[in-house]
Amino acid sequence: MSLPDGWEMVVGLEVHTELKTNTKMFCGCANTFGAAPNTNVCPICLGLPGSLPVLNVRAVELAMAIGTALHSTISPSTFHRKNYFYPDMPKDFQISQYDLPINAGGYLDLPDGSRVSIERAHLEEDTGKSTHLGGSGRIHGADRSLVDYNRSGVPLVEIVSGPDIRSSAQARTYAAELRGILIATGASDGRMEEGSMRIDANVSVRRTGEPLGTRCEIKNLNSLRSLVRAIDFEAARQVELIEGGATVRQETRHWDENLGSTSTMRVKEEADDYRYFREPDLVELVPDQAWQDRVRDGLQPMPAERRTVLTRRLGEPAPALLDALEVVIDLGLDSYVIAALDAGVAPDLAVARAANEIASDLEGLVNLGVDSYVATLLMEQRGELSATQSKTVLAEILANGGEPASVAASKGFERLASGALGEVVAQLIDEHPDVWSRYRSGDEKLAQFFIGQVMKLTNGQANGKEVIAELQARR
């Protein structure tokens, strides 16, 4: 969707990502998703009187890894208290970073060649989770509110981009690329549906060439689809307002996925005064050069670099293959694809089986070594397994383990002897003379009829290409 001619949108994103640490940011409670409510809690993350925070070193390392990947400057930093009342925030303040974030500046290069600047990537703690019963489902007007503090104190990094994004598509690309980086650094699992990555979008519009307009902040976008829809809706709303002679009011807006629209949450005048001040319970955080170097040395290659390596190996991949390639990069299956290519597997096959079959059972990856992946694909490529059989073998190994050859044998996937296939084809020609004669006179699509019949008679053991070869030989 695009804006009317002469209009431009200006977008900056604030991405909150939960860090994949074993324990919470300031206490020893487990950082896991999906536990029974209020089971991963202690005096610290419940804010009981006299409790004190102790900073999780792993959270700091992951924040530094994100900053390093985003070309930020890692600096001595401090923690502040952001004061406001909300039932799911046990201390009624959030420990966050303010004027001295751990990561300052930086940039992210996107696959489309554009560059988005990064203002900061700072550490903060997550809040608990409220469920409001009755009313609108929001806190005001609710009959009751339930609070689960399991998420309270989970470490977050907030990555703030510059106002460099000019379309919803670019915003999507930025978020997707950032998600890839968060996964590659080991900082996050990138699971937006579990809330481990949440996005706020600052959107304004202007006539091309004019100064920046008044912005609105859309809170809590939980999927790339919502991000795109919300930005497009909001930019169009603002253009309509201005073209109708009105002005945009600076405010925080709520995105309603079902209505497909944004609505006012609070206007600037109602905004909380957070009364930031230095958190006196924590000392200054000063990562020395040696620590920064260890984090840098421990970083795996980022998606952009891996994309370059893989596309170079694939020659000139078709657009469809590029999408599958993004899945491979996202899931970190590069080594499988590269090993298959090294062994001479065709590029589309090497990518497709990883992006589809492996991707559908990631937990089974422990059962599937790179060698087994390559061996299965080679069997398929040599015609020893049909495509269907090859997928079945991969699924079986992912689920239960095993060697490709023995798994294929145990499933009865033995290649038909070439003579046997010829006999089946000859028999079918005899049984269907009309179809055979139409095929001979040039109706190529009837080959599918014969392939289907052969598969039926051979329990899927035949190879489609070989059936066509047999038909051609008899034409």
Place this chain on the structure above:
Amino acid sequence: MTELTDLSIAEAREGLKRKDFSATELARAHLAAIEVANSALNAYVLPTPERALAMAKASDARIMTGEAGPLEGIPLGIKDLFATKGVRTTACSHILHGFTPPYESTVTANLWAAGAVMLGKLNNDEFAMGSSNETSFYGPVVNPWRRKGSSAQLVPGGSSGGSSAAVAARLCMGATATDTGGSIRQPAAVTGTVGIKPTYGRCSRWGIVAFASSLDQAGPIARTVRDTALLLGAMASHDPKDTTSVDAPVPDYAAAVDKGVKGLTVGIPAEYRVAGMAPEIEALWQQGVAWLKAAGAKIKEVNLPHTKYALPAYYIVAPAEASSNLARYDGVRYGLREKGHDVTSMYENTRREGFGQEVKRRILIGTYVLSAGYYDAYYGQALKVRTLTIDAFRRAYREADLLLGATTPSVAFEFGSKTADPMAMYLSDVFTIPSNLSGEPAISVPFGTGEAGLPIGVQLLGPGRSEAQLFAGARVLEIADGRP
């Protein structure tokens, strides 16, 4: 034989070791004293006799098997600001109604590990906000001292008024206390007891209900300098649960008590002679100077510029932190909850009902000074004064090892005499506040009495982690005052 409750901790340790008496007998003597006197003094808000006897019994067993800790069997009172596992802890505020922590403060855990026995929880000003123990939800504490020829009740100082009164009245051998702006030293001074505010971070803050986190520091109150040193030695530790705690071994404070002051330079800060200071306190201060000189110390006039700004700076920094620290008392999770028609009115009703006047005043001041548009003029300026205070002490300690001054500008006063005028009340802390801003240690030791026969305390101040020297200096003054 002397009454068991009159013994010092040092004497009681010897008596227990010689098996002159048992820890159980010692605990019973104090429980009996509490039984008799607490209704008049209101020093304890929650005596814990059963726990005391159980702990004393365990102490006796350890003494029998030769496993006695350094404070084995010593009965102590615990300020209600310290979280005690399974024992109600409210900071003497209604808002923590019925709160029983599932955890123990590090300081009390250290004391129990050393063998000490808990007699109960001691009264204090609500959330340690006050200088007279008049703001406690559980009512004021009465100072066991009276003016000569008068029966008028006097305040025991604050906020550790329960601690100072209980120690002075022999309702415990020593007590834990906390000092955010003088809350250990001022009550010690007006009850004739010894109290030390250690270096910031020397005692862990884990499990101590926070008032102003960058200023709060725990310390002991006892009847002698040696007892105070023994207690601090057990309370102090490096604690990984408090990242602001001092990461250094705890010196043997008790061994330092008799080291004297020979060869030390004691500075006399000119700025501590403030208008309105009682002449009798001024006179005793000068006598202290003479005694230290006689004991071999060099005396030197020093300057602590900006001292007059410390008090206003403190009354910005402390309320600012308090306004944030006390936000969590919102009725959602624990303590008091007053119903409301929505979450905001529940917050409002709970906090209106749960907090007392002084606490509300400080929350309002603190919220104001941190607000957008006022931050720079108040909180920002106060932080600059704090830096100047630290700097002034640093310069003074280039010229002197220790500083000597009065602890308080006046002796114990009558109830209600300052409650109507918060500024007059706040002035009680004028000499104690600078060392909270700087994070440096200071000890108050009884030094004579004024005309009305009320105790007066003098204060020795020192640079960071100079507690051992402070104990030695305080001991010289104690001996000079007639307690060899």
